[in-house]
Amino acid sequence: MTAFDLPTPGDIAFYKENGYWLSPKLFSDEKLGEFREHHRKVVAGEYETKRPPLSRDPQPGDTSKLVQVNNAYWTDATMARLVLDVRIGKIAARLAGVKGVRLWHDQLLFKPPQSGVAGNIGWHQDQGYWQCLDCTEALTAWVALADVDEKNGCMEFVPGSHKWGLLDENHFYQQDIEAQIKRIEEKTGHAFRTVPAVLPAGCVSFHHNLTIHGSRANASNRPRISIAIHMIPDGARYRAGSSSEDHTSNTLRQPRNGDFYAGPYFPVIYREGEPCANVWMAVDR
Numbered sequence: 477m478t479a480f481d482l483p484t485p486g487d488i489a490f491y492k493e494n495g496y497w498l499s500p501k502l503f504s505d506e507k508l509g510e511f512r513e514h515h516r517k518v519v520a521g522e523y524e525t526k527r528p529p530l531s532r533d534p535q536p537g538d539t540s541k542l543v544q545v546n547n548a549y550w551t552d553a554t555m556a557r558l559v560l561d562v563r564i565g566k567i568a569a570r571l572a573g574v575k576g577v578r579l580w581h582d583q584l585l586f587k588p589p590q591s592g593v594a595g596n597i598g599w600h601q602d603q604g605y606w607q608c609l610d611c612t613e614a615l616t617a618w619v620a621l622a623d624v625d626e627k628n629g630c631m632e633f634v635p636g637s638h639k640w641g642l643l644d645e646n647h648f649y650q651q652d653i654e655a656q657i658k659r660i661e662e663k664t665g666h667a668f669r670t671v672p673a674v675l676p677a678g679c680v681s682f683h684h685n686l687t688i689h690g691s692r693a694n695a696s697n698r699p700r701i702s703i704a705i706h707m708i709p710d711g712a713r714y715r716a717g718s719s720s721e722d723h724t725s726n727t728l729r730q731p732r733n734g735d736f737y738a739g740p741y742f743p744v745i746y747r748e749g750e751p752c753a754n755v756w757m758a759v760d761r
């Protein structure tokens with residue numbers, strides 16, 4: 477495994493204060509080339525493992541709008557290596573202040589070139605979709621597989637918004653993101669200010685499950701390609717009766733109130749003191 481720097485105490489303080497953090501480059505250009513090729517295959521519906529993803533929209537063949545594939549790692553071993561990368565898990569655990577993290581699910585995205593507003597991703601807090609979780613420190617690692625900036629519709633974070641509580645304003649597929657800004661300002665009394673997560677390929681942004689984020693159109697001639705790794709603290713449990721009962725991760729089994737999210741559907745990515753919690757950790761990069 478290549479050496480990498482863990483977040484410093486200053487980085488952790490930044491995450492706690494702002495609800496996000498941007499990593500240095502974690503993947504070599506060679507690895508990124510491989511990831512991009514496998515990302516292309518997943519988008520095209522060429523599933524190396526022959527196992528389909530948990531869900532996707534739209535179906536293979538249509539790249540005219542935002543493509544979202546959940547649990548792309550089921551379909552492809554290279555994607556699995558990326559999603560279960562121990563370094564990402566270790567960084568996430570440090571930022572969240574927990575001893576270990578499990579995969580909640582992944583989300584591969586393809587934002588087409590010249591997307592227009594159809595490429596907008598509405599302002600939302602991930603926790604709005606994850607209310608079936610009993611924990612407070614779930615988080616996401618968003619891996620830039622090619623450079624992302626304001627031109628191609630990078631993610632934008634509202635710094636400090638993870639301290640605003642859970643808002644009833646969750647619209648991943650909302651295209652009128654300007655109207656949302658007005659509503660959020662009215663609801664919270666806070667001025668809405670975003671920071672663009674400009675990332676060179678191979679860098680990763682981490683965000684808290686309550687941080688408001690979204691993204692605008694891709695105005696470039698290249699697709700914006702990424703994969704998000706959504707993680708929960710090891711030990712998170714199912715909370716029955718929430719508005720997130722139909723979250724795709726709950727369709728995998730029939731949990732009872734208080735059940736741990738554990739087992740093969742929610743693999744450990746990193747756990748303190750266990751250098752080889754999952755098979756991919758042993759892979760020489």
Ligand SMILES: O=C(O)CCC(=O)C(=O)O
Pocket residue numbers: 585597602616618630631689690691702704
């Ligand atoms: O890719 C985007 O612009 C948004 C992704 C997102 O909502 C997430 O990773 O939680």
